[in-house]
Amino acid sequence: MNSETRSVYLIADFTVSSFAALLERDPAPPHLTVREAPYNQVEPELLALAHSTSSANQIVFVWTRPDAVIASFAKLLRGETVDIARVLEEVDAFCEIVAAAGLACQSLFIPLWTLPAHVRGLGLLDLKLPDHGIWGALAQMNGRMVERLSQKRNIYPLNAPRWVQKVGERSFNVKQWYLGKVLLSNELFKEAVLDFKAGLSALGGETRKLVMMDLDNTLWGGIVGDTGWEGITLGGHDAVGEAFVDFQRALKAIRQRGILLAVVSKNDESIAMEAMTKHPEMVLRPGDLVGWRINWGDKAQSILELVKELNLGLQSTVFIDDSPFERGRVREALPEVLVPDWPTNPMLYVKALEDLRCFDAASVTDEDRKRHSMYVAERQRDTSMSQATSPEDWLDTLEMKINVEPLEPSNISRVVQLLNKTNQMNLKTRRLTADAFREWCNGENRFFRAFRVSDRFGDSGLTALLSLERSDAEAEIVDFVVSCRVFKRGVEETMVAKAVEQCRGWGVERLVARYIPTAKNAPCLAFWETSGFERQGDGNAFVFDTARPYEPPPHVAIMETASENPGDT
């Protein structure tokens, strides 16, 4: 996990010093320092941010009262008749100011508007008279805010009404409001802290990507080895059986978001897989899993093997098991794995899963949605490799295609995700926001291409990045990033061939790759050591004379996609 301390600028029109303190004191990463804007100066502060040139790295949190920033809504609260169209116009105007501030900062978080539960508006008629009702207007205002802001690249509306729902009547304390202009209680602030920090972790690329689950009393009730699949508790007209089905549905739902599922269980594999295949109410089938280890061995060892097989890190993994003994064992042996405490009552499993908050993501790309099928294809690829007579023969059978494409609005999310998450095959491990990366690519004497890889087993998606920068007679490889999913299949050589071709186009004679070592990018060094480049200087510089031939691998079919904006490099 990232131990870096991040700075947050908190703008609000009520007292939020307790929220700031709770953010700073919360022990979970990321650690935050909070600076509070002057009290009740929301619009001037947002306007100042919008015109600031020094807030590009700023994380901003804007928390407002609906009646403080939307004057027509304040009139509604006072019982005046207001045209709802006028209210929404003011929401639009407020959102424009927020959006302008968002352009100038790294990310901006804004909770939706809430009201204390004792506000009943017009009672029975509150939702029936759209021009007069308080709650109806508030719902429309929040809907409008989401519509206006959710499409902005780095602005994240937060679901404050959910926090109020969770904390209940104690979300607000009117006495605190009158005594200290504190609108919301610490209990509600704590919910906000959890969601905000989960969001920041997601933006930092710290999303957990793999859930490993036990089977007996975790995915279903009972011991399948004792009762057979016909005897386990799953579905049916049974409260606990329904709870297990719902838990499996919740897991399947996070799989749709790109989170991988695997099983680690102490069981007889054939009996367990028979249950997963044959039970009529089983939601998760073997095809929903990227792997499993079902045996009588140590679960920590099984987790290690599976993580290695999937080429993921332990820090990407969550382990769910009903047994406190197994949880304790895995926590002790593999501290990087998230092992949540787990309720004893299966009816609380879905809630426990939702409360983890570790699956929040900054965006969901096509690659995320396809991640499961990519791993299944990878398994098939491994099988075919083990049956091939030589690595070269195997590569020839893959029918590999690589599409080379420029930076586009349609691929920037994935490009930046790959840039910021890739550790192993990463020449310099440069980390940049989408804006900063786009700006860099638009600079003079720079070249960028993304590589989309597929073969007969499936589409691996956008899995490699190459960027170059030219200076006089030399060009340097700035980013050389390859997802571990496509290592050693000719993608690296295709990228180098592309770089050499670009150098020739520029009339540049020397191509240089300068390797910056990290704790994790030794595989990148191993590639450059055998790349055909000449090792120079301190041993971390690799140089190629572009007059020499560098052919792309013969087993790869290369296609080029033109820019969506002709004229772009």
Next chain:
Amino acid sequence: MVKNIVLSAITALNEELPEGERIDPSGTTRLIGPHGTLTSLQVVNLVIHVEEGIAEHIGTELDLTVNEELFDKDGPLQTVDTLIAYLTKAVAGHHE
């Protein structure tokens, strides 16, 4: 019971405070006045926590925040012990 409620309110308030500034829950700890460390907002938060705790666990609705003497520098918020004594009396008085 009142003592536990006060200690629980101090624990809740300490969640906001940096490690070196947390309130020692022992009886002689000064809350406001000379050598007291709480800001006015923290005092309000402490009193609100206490009010909510008493309402929840004893079932007595006390309006502490409208009682100006509570906030006097020589008043019940001088120390943890004086606060507990004041609240115990207030709860008993409410039940008479």
